[in-house]
Amino acid sequence: MRKISVLFVCLGNICRSPTAHAVFQAMVDAKGLSEQILVDSAGTGDWHLGHAPDKRTSEVAAERGYDMGNLRARLVTPADFGEYDYILGMDHENLCDLEVMRTAGYEGELGLFLDYSVKPELSNHDVVPDPYYGGDNGFALVLDLVEDASAGLLSHVVERL
Numbered sequence: 001m002r003k004i005s006v007l008f009v010c011l012g013n014i015c016r017s018p019t020a021h022a023v024f025q026a027m028v029d030a031k032g033l034s035e036q037i038l039v040d041s042a043g044t045g046d047w048h049l050g051h052a053p054d055k056r057t058s059e060v061a062a063e064r065g066y067d068m069g070n071l072r073a074r075l076v077t078p079a080d081f082g083e084y085d086y087i088l089g090m091d092h093e094n095l096c097d098l099e100v101m102r103t104a105g106y107e108g109e110l111g112l113f114l115d116y117s118v119k120p121e122l123s124n125h126d127v128v129p130d131p132y133y134g135g136d137n138g139f140a141l142v143l144d145l146v147e148d149a150s151a152g153l154l155s156h157v158v159e160r161l
């Protein structure tokens with residue numbers, strides 16, 4: 001079996017992409033695929049480097065059984081294009097920033113995470129909205145969208161192993 005690596009990217013790397021990191025990792029682990037599928041997350045902005053996920057994010061995640069305690073924010077860099085088969089942004093701004101950073105010759109999948117979503121009732125969302133300055137409901141929505149797209153992404157990746 002080959003190995004496949006996935007990098008989730010948002011702005012601060014303390015809300016959306018670490019949620020995707022924790023949820024997708026949990027699904028990978030549950031399928032016994034942690035040796036085959038490498039998961040990481042990063043941000044395009046440098047305000048929170050080295051910080052743990054936002055408390056509102058980790059609390060909502062913990063309510064659904066996801067542990068984010070070991071995650072720390074880092075910046076996405078051009079070197080990531082040499083490491084990751086999938087680099088998935090949470091929104092169009094993330095994707096634009098990644099397209100500017102994309103290295104010549106990158107042959108992986110650079111795209112929007114929610115392109116992998118499977119639930120028809122969530123199909124009105126094409127991006128994971130930034131919850132940072134919004135109300136608490138935004139964090140539960142992030143988790144709903146992330147769980148759905150993670151399931152779709154995992155089925156897709158498993159086909160390629």
Ligand code: 4NP
Pocket residue numbers: 010011012013014015016017047130131132
């Ligand atoms: P994230 O959310 O991109 O989902 O991690 C944000 C976190 C922090 C900031 C913006 C968005 N900020 O401006 O500090």
